[in-house]
Amino acid sequence: MMNTPLTIPPMLERAERYFPSKQVISRTLDNMHRLSYREIGRRTRALASVLNEFGLKRGERVGTVAWNHHRHLEAYFAAPGLGAVLHMINMRLSSDHLVYVINHAEDRILLIDEDLLPIVEAVKDQLTSVHTYIVLTDKKEVPQSTLEPLYSYEALLEKGNPNFAFLEDLDENEPAAMCYTSATTGKPKGVLYTHRGITLHSLVQGMVDTTAISENDVCMPVVPMFHVNAWGLPFSATFYGATQVLPGPQFTPQLLAELIESEHVTFTGGVPTIWLGLLQVIEKGNYDLSSLRAVICGGSAAPKSMIESFEKKLNIPFFHAYGMTETSPIVSYARLKSYQHSWPEEERYHIRAKQGMAVPLIDIKGVNENGDIAWDGKEMGELLIRGPWIADHYHDDERSQEAFRNGWLHTGDVVTIDEEGAIKIVDRTKDLIKSGGEWISSVDLENAIMGHEAVLEAAVVSVPHEKWQERPVACVVLKEGGVVTKEELNDYLATQFSKWWLPDDVLFMHQLPRTSVGKFLKRALREQVVSAKKES
Amino acid sequence: MMNTPLTIPPMLERAERYFPSKQVISRTLDNMHRLSYREIGRRTRALASVLNEFGLKRGERVGTVAWNHHRHLEAYFAAPGLGAVLHMINMRLSSDHLVYVINHAEDRILLIDEDLLPIVEAVKDQLTSVHTYIVLTDKKEVPQSTLEPLYSYEALLEKGNPNFAFLEDLDENEPAAMCYTSATTGKPKGVLYTHRGITLHSLVQGMVDTTAISENDVCMPVVPMFHVNAWGLPFSATFYGATQVLPGPQFTPQLLAELIESEHVTFTGGVPTIWLGLLQVIEKGNYDLSSLRAVICGGSAAPKSMIESFEKKLNIPFFHAYGMTETSPIVSYARLKSYQHSWPEEERYHIRAKQGMAVPLIDIKGVNENGDIAWDGKEMGELLIRGPWIADHYHDDERSQEAFRNGWLHTGDVVTIDEEGAIKIVDRTKDLIKSGGEWISSVDLENAIMGHEAVLEAAVVSVPHEKWQERPVACVVLKEGGVVTKEELNDYLATQFSKWWLPDDVLFMHQLPRTSVGKFLKRALREQVVSAKKES
Structure with a gap:
């Protein structure tokens, strides 16, 4: 069989060639944009030519600090098309971690949403590898900023080459994209995605028995594009010519x-x-x-x-x-x-x-x-x-x-x-609760509690216990107007679990602490609960 | 990303692991068989152990002369699982070509359906590479045959190891299967299919926007298993745990x-x-x-x-x-x-x-x-x-x-x-008709003629012409009870084509010559028509 590498450029080329009139609907701060794949293709190629002009080399990283919109999508394909690596940065990281991931990935160029400029401005003096900033905005003018040099994406694209040819000698095992995990302890850890991995992942997303992404779909990734490539959806939706809806900033x-x-x-x-x-x-x-x-x-x-x-x-x-x-x-x-x-x-x-x-x-x-x-x-x-x-x-x-x-x-x-x-x-x-030598699943308890009609959210954490080593405590946020007591909740749980699984305590809260990608931050919650119990 | 090769054994393992109770329904000469993927898996592993015992080496070819049934399916996975290559032989080849493909592929072992033994017996003295024959039959006894040594598949499987482990160090670019094209002129040409090619082909067959093979399907390949791997359907149907119906001999x-x-x-x-x-x-x-x-x-x-x-x-x-x-x-x-x-x-x-x-x-x-x-x-x-x-x-x-x-x-x-x-x-x-310097599509004419209510089949071939170089002649088989004249047919075609596209002549026939895979044999037909026209 032919030695055809599994790479990302043919995924966009398929949309350009077979589905040029299908649309990407993209919300930005000021507008709703409707771009055809023909336009997305031309803009992506122009972006690749611009990045190339800025001296971005094969294997080098270009970072994005951006919401889900068409410019981010263009970057998804432009960087890999050049043999570079798109590093999608979680804008909700702490300043420390933000500096860490940009320097650790050695990002050369940063693409930043206009409303997110302050986040990068705040740490710019600590960045060691970035030589160029590009602002993602509908306007061609460069906004006021302390970042330097700073260019407007749209102004650059006007000068770019919309017929720029992607690399033809890409190896399928070259990295194409990069994300850092937002670890709950320690520095974030970087994961490199290869052309081959992304292509195979996209193929499986098009299969009937999985997510079944198809040309018939109108696909809206709500998961952020900085979070594991928005689960690969921008790649597969483009590959199959699905209509895409990108919900933009602060939805x-x-x-x-x-x-x-x-x-x-x-x-x-x-x-x-x-x-x-x-x-x-x-x-x-x-x-x-x-x-x-x-x-x-x-x-x-x-x-x-x-x-x-x-x-x-x-x-x-x-x-x-x-x-x-x-x-x-x-x-x-x-x-x-x-x-x-x-x-x-x-x-x-x-x-x-x-x-x-x-x-x-x-x-x-x-x-x-x-x-x-x-x-x-x-x-x-x-x-x-x-x-x-x-x-x-x-x-x-x-x-x-x-x-x-x-x-x-x-x-x-x-x-x-x-x-x-x-x-x-x-x-x-690390969240499993070991009570009297037996395991209790915090997740099972949480899901059961969230099944109660009065409950909006719940997290269960372990607290130290003299006799049983660890015991579960539930932290519960009620729905607007929801009412339930600790006793009622335990009665409710008792129909589903052994008695020794039931939480020793139920703490009602206004909200639960979360990680930057929306997961419950159990470590913080546990500390909160333990110190609350000590005080009481 | 991990260096996980794309190979065939995980496709069967998926069926064994996730869909052990789903069925393969297989028709043989004497019976309808219903085997679960659990059984198919055990039998396939036993077959691999048997082939291994017979000394089949990595890269060597094992041939099949067989209809669409479960034993053929087992061979599809057993040979590649050993690192060997399954050569699916078209039993409708002429004796000359049959000998050519077996010797050219250097088949070491042949698996032959009981009713097809005579085809191989007729050429056995010309076979240069085969050392072992195995007969595919429901019976454990070996039938009368001049092939030697000849073993019964079912008797061998009884002694095989149903827990045999497939090779773990397969390279995705190793060949796994082989078919010869039934060329209309010259010797057949051999094509080797790799593990990678078959896996990727199977993935795409599972996609919504193509054939969409799914676990929900009951998949019946009528296309012969000797013809381009039955279009890959036995692989993809197994991979996804679809129920399979194999219609067996002479349906x-x-x-x-x-x-x-x-x-x-x-x-x-x-x-x-x-x-x-x-x-x-x-x-x-x-x-x-x-x-x-x-x-x-x-x-x-x-x-x-x-x-x-x-x-x-x-x-x-x-x-x-x-x-x-x-x-x-x-x-x-x-x-x-x-x-x-x-x-x-x-x-x-x-x-x-x-x-x-x-x-x-x-x-x-x-x-x-x-x-x-x-x-x-x-x-x-x-x-x-x-x-x-x-x-x-x-x-x-x-x-x-x-x-x-x-x-x-x-x-x-x-x-x-x-x-x-x-x-x-x-x-x-080679079938395109060049008339007066312009191209005429024989396929377009054929499809139009087959749209006429009286017509069962039609083939259009070119015949030499003094003035126009080539002209189309239609060969038509009418439906039972169908009646249409040459003039009526040309009137019918005249509504769809320019006048110079219309066939110079329409020959009504009882049947059209076909290749061994059911395509019209246009070369033979053209000779027939040209000699018929000379005689008339």
């Missing part, structure tokens, strides 16, 4: 609902907190969201009650996926097998609330101190993953040795795997 | 209709002559074929009238695909783009009757004496193809130089490509 749940309705969005993906917010809005408002064929939820486990709310109340199909920055990210996808469709409803939701089967080309297993766990849905072990879009190291980082061993990524997630091969995340290894 | 259109009805087949693929036969049977009989979500037609172009018959009369979705032995085979697939669904019906069928857009990862262009043809649906040129499952040479064959040049496969097919990127096969370069 609200209302805005998302409006975009879904007005643009007939068929497919969207994001973390549970996004869908919690959307759920509240659409339960109150009057939106026609019937175009949605799939809402994909990842990042953290969504409670079964959320899945049921979407499907039963709103008739919107809702699917769990599982992955992480190190895995590009799709590892598994929760769908029913053909013969499970006739199973009882309760059983079907039980399956759907798990993280699902590994997708094709991905191999998984669970391991504990006794070796490989049984696929019985009971035995718990750490999830190990391998496959062609799974990282094999962190960029220039000693912590690689810990996570990548014997050809497997050690995820730090504790799982069970059932007879049908469905993974269920039980906990993070 | 009739009635049998196919019965299998579709009884097994609720959702997906099937084959050449136009198969579908012509099925159409006749189901128009007469009373079959419930409502389970079918797609009938795929390839090998030759199906006339638009056939597509309309399937869809309008029978409500069975019918799709064109295009490929060849050198292309694994899927190159393009004819489906409507999202915005074409609202186009007028006539226009939609016009699109559907073409060969469609290239599938992801495949690059195409048309070339004539003026260079690359315009994508205007008018300019004709030879189709060139490249991609990761396109052959880059024929096995040990000087003719490689002619077909594979500058990184492109030169197909010998003349095409137009329209503004939407849809390929339309106009002719074989």
Whole structure:
């Protein structure tokens, strides 16, 4: 067979060639843009020529500090098309970490949204590798800024070459993109994505039995484009000529609902907190969201009650996926097998609330101190993953040795795997609660509590205990107008769990601390709870 | 990213692991078999252990002379799992060619269906590389035969190791399978398929916008398993855990209709002559074929009238695909783009009757004496193809130089490509008719003639002409009870073509000569017509 490398430029070229009139709908601070793939192609090539003019070399990194919009999408393809690496930076990182990731990745050029300039301005004197700043804005004028030299993206594109040819000798194993994981402790860890990995990941996203991205779709990634390549959706949606809706900066749940309705969005993906917010809005408002064929939820486990709310109340199909920055990210996808469709409803939701089967080309297993766990849905072990879009190291980082061993990524997630091969995340290894020598899953408790009608969000953390070593404590945020007591909540839980699983205490809070990508920050919460208990 | 090779064993392992209870339904001479993927996996591993015991070495070829059934499927995975190459032999080859391909491939072991033993017995003394024969039969006893040594497949499997482990150090660029093209002139040409090519081809077959093979499918390959890996369907159907129906030896259109009805087949693929036969049977009989979500037609172009018959009369979705032995085979697939669904019906069928857009990862262009043809649906040129499952040479064959040049496969097919990127096969370069310096497409004429209600099949060939160099002559087989004169047929064609395109003569025949894979044998037909015209 021909030695045809699996690289990113043909993905954009496919959209240019076969779907030139299909659209990318992009919201920026001031406008809604509608660009055809023909225009996106020309602009991307112009951007590549501009980056080339700025001296960006093969393998060098160009950073983005940007929301989900068409200019970010253009950068997704322009940098890899030059053989450079697009480093998508999480703008919610602390200043320390922001400086760390930019310097550690040795970004040469930064593309920055106009409203995010202050974030970079605040740390500019600590940046050691950046030689050029480009501001992403609808205007051709360069705004006031202390960054220097600073260029306007649109002014540069006017001078760029819209027929610039992408590199033809790209190797499929060259890096194309880069993200850092927002670790809860220590510095962020960098993951490099290769052309091959991204291409294979995109192929699997187009498959019927996974996310099934198709030319028929109107695809809206709500997951940020700095977060694991927006789960790869900008790549696959472009590859297959899907219409894309990019919701831009600082969107609200209302805005998302409006975009879904007005643009007939068929497919969207994001973390549970996004869908919690959307759920509240659409339960109150009057939106026609019937175009949605799939809402994909990842990042953290969504409670079964959320899945049921979407499907039963709103008739919107809702699917769990599982992955992480190190895995590009799709590892598994929760769908029913053909013969499970006739199973009882309760059983079907039980399956759907798990993280699902590994997708094709991905191999998984669970391991504990006794070796490989049984696929019985009971035995718990750490999830190990391998496959062609799974990282094999962190960029220039000693912590690689810990996570990548014997050809497997050690995820730090504790799982069970059932007879049908469905993974269920039980906990993070460090969040699992060990009470009297037995494991209690904080995730299971959280999901159950969030199933109570009065509860908006819940997190369960372990607190030290003299007799039992550790005991669970629940931190609960109630819905507007929701009322429930600690006792009522424990009575409610007692129908689902053994008595010794029930939280020793329930703390009602106004909000839960979160990581920069919206996950509960359990470490901070645990400290908060422990110190609160000491004070009381 | 991890250096995970794309190889065939994980495809079967996926079925074993996630879909062990899903079934392969297999018809043999004496029985209908229903085997689970758990059993198929154990039997395949046992077969691999047996082949290993017989001394089959990495890279060596094992041949099959067999129909579509579960034993053939087991061989599809057992040989590659050992690092060997499965050579699927077309049992309809002439004796000369049969001997040529077996010796040229240097097959070491032959797996032969019981009813096909005589074909091999007839040439056994000319075979130079085969050291072992295995007969594929439900019986454990070895039948009478002059082949030696001859073993019974089932007896061997009983002694094999059902837990045999496939090779773990397979390289994705190693060959896994081999087919010879049944060239109309000269010796057959051998194509080697690699693990990587087959895996990528399978991924694309699982995509929504192509054949969309899914776990929900009941997949029946009617295309023979010796013909381009049955278009890759046994690989992809296994990979995704689809139910498979293998129709076995010497099936009739009635049998196919019965299998579709009884097994609720959702997906099937084959050449136009198969579908012509099925159409006749189901128009007469009373079959419930409502389970079918797609009938795929390839090998030759199906006339638009056939597509309309399937869809309008029978409500069975019918799709064109295009490929060849050198292309694994899927190159393009004819489906409507999202915005074409609202186009007028006539226009939609016009699109559907073409060969469609290239599938992801495949690059195409048309070339004539003026260079690359315009994508205007008018300019004709030879189709060139490249991609990761396109052959880059024929096995040990000087003719490689002619077909594979500058990184492109030169197909010998003349095409137009329209503004939407849809390929339309106009002719074989050698079948195109040059009349008075202008090209006439024999394929367009054939499809139009086959649209006439009285016509079953038609082939158009060129005959030499003093004044115009070449002129078209139509060879027509009428339906049972169909009546049409030469003049009526030309009047009918005159509504669709310029006058100078109309055939000079129409010859009514009882049947048309075909190649061993069911295509019209135009060379033979042309000789027949020319000599008939000389005699008259």
